[in-house]
Amino acid sequence: MSCKQRKDSRILKNASWIAKNELNPHADWQVQIKNSITTAEALSEYLDINQSALEKTIRKYPMRITPYYLSLILEHGMPLFRQAVPDTKELLDHSHTEDPFREIPFSPVPNLIHRYPDRVVLLVTNACATYCRHCMRKRMVGYTNPKPLDMAVAFPMEKAVQYIQEHPAVSDVILSGGDPLLIETRQMATLIKKINVIDHVNTIRIHTRIPATLPQRITDNLIDALTADKPIYMNIHFNHPLEITDDARKACKKLADAGIPLGSQTVLLKGVNDSRYTLKQLFKDLLAIRVKPYYLHHPDPVKGTGHFRPSVKKGLKIMKALRGHISGMSLPHYMIDLPGGGGKVPLVPDYIKSIGDNHLIVENYKGDVFLYPDGQ
Template structure:
């Protein structure tokens, strides 16, 4: 048995352990266990510095989960977009391939808690229908392996799946969505890396939410992956009490760059049942993104997105940098809140007709004009 597997076995997961270790009322612990089981491996447990800290909030069950009656079991409608078991096909050229129900640590904000931890919901027995779907749908060029966490599989089982995907001619890219570099970096072994190298191009999407999660162990895991030629991207979630502070996220993103992990996405928290206490306002997210832009390298700034409820996909959100726009000029503010005017180009490009869903005349709608004129907007600020 490898070290990482032993650490999974040694994880906190029973009601008795929750009561003893975290002083949770037994009745509450039983209800939480029924709602969404816990798994906190010894490594991630060691990152907790004090009760209620950002690490604790992500992994220790909380009675607030039971008080959330407004969230959705499947906020992104993944199940409705699942043509066969284990496959979600939302975008034209890529699919989500669920390979296992198990994770190295069960995040309390998990958007897939309806399935995670339940081998009946994400079953290895149904992989053949998933492979057949991929073979038949030649428009698919990109497969994102997820779960659960694909790296919870043994090297042998993981290779069987990847090798089978690589045999499909029209599939160009394989992505592995894994939180292991963050929650159990011991899983990233030389043997695993050597196996994965045979099936390039493979991209790794990992998931750090707080700078305390970047440790010598997690840095080494990411180094092994990057040195072996795997681009590693990070997908963080904005969460109240965890990282809803520009200084915290600035530290996280800069530390990620230092270990050669690119900040890729920052998500607004999904409307998942049991996770409402993690959600922030959109204004809070926009405030943080505005505080980051210009103050740290563009390399360190992720796309800020909302994964639209109802399966609408990822929608990028930006602070309001455009204050006014008309046919002659664009009035903008920069990261210092200083105002600048950019003269609009006068050419035929502004008149190109395009098809827009819900717009019967097929023309690009004209920019909305503010009540104030550009001159009035500019006069409120000192033009640099």
């Protein structure tokens, strides 16, 4: 199917919603968070949904959709609908676990994960602008007792920062969550400053979906908060070319112009982007806005997300179909994250057909076979 997938008219109920000022998709980011769609009743004003079924799912896994992202759903339909609107299939997934990567056992202090020797992940908040239905941290994102979060709450970072200070092997600090860019600007500035002064930290990374779901958050004040002597890299989660709007382009331009290198960590999602045509367009469009396709993640085996998971065989087939038909700069690494804390592993199509004493038999992207002389 082409990346220009048609919207399903059955989900469209009210296209005049933009007339309601409180749901302006171009409003200030804090106004959008305040007026996000979080209940089945509110969403039913705009989409043709089974309200009782949605309510049942939301009780288990919270929902939030920004006015901006709702406008994209109303305009484009299913590829974006599936990512943001709860589905009762989330409640029927009994074959996966809530924490397949054992993040909790790898958390020596609150809100910090230390799985690899030289890097740590800080869970800055458990709030996001829009709650993705395929989230790897579905067990924790969006919750505060007893109600879903209205605004982002920054988790305490004192013990996490102290842990980094006391572990000189840690050179790479990753800010994640939830979405770290959703905390208050001054809180982000303070956290960046605390990490920046730790001598053995060389790089700071930020993992976010904000440019895709709430690009209005990328303000001049936020850019100022992301200023540090240490290099700051940002990995953005774009999953479909329809998410690359004029607003998203402006947000990425602002970040890139500020000297922040941008990458994308796309998730391969069944019924959303599991097509070579969709991904080809996405990766080309990303490179055009100065976002390097970095990872294509195979969906994690997280409870409540099984309906998003295509086979690895299909993923490899897509990657092989892209090779040679898209610039190498546009081609990400296809990755799986091994259960039990085994870590990330790249997967590649099998181009080497056989290895002899002094040569290899190799197949190219067209399927032609070549003899390649090997070294000694």
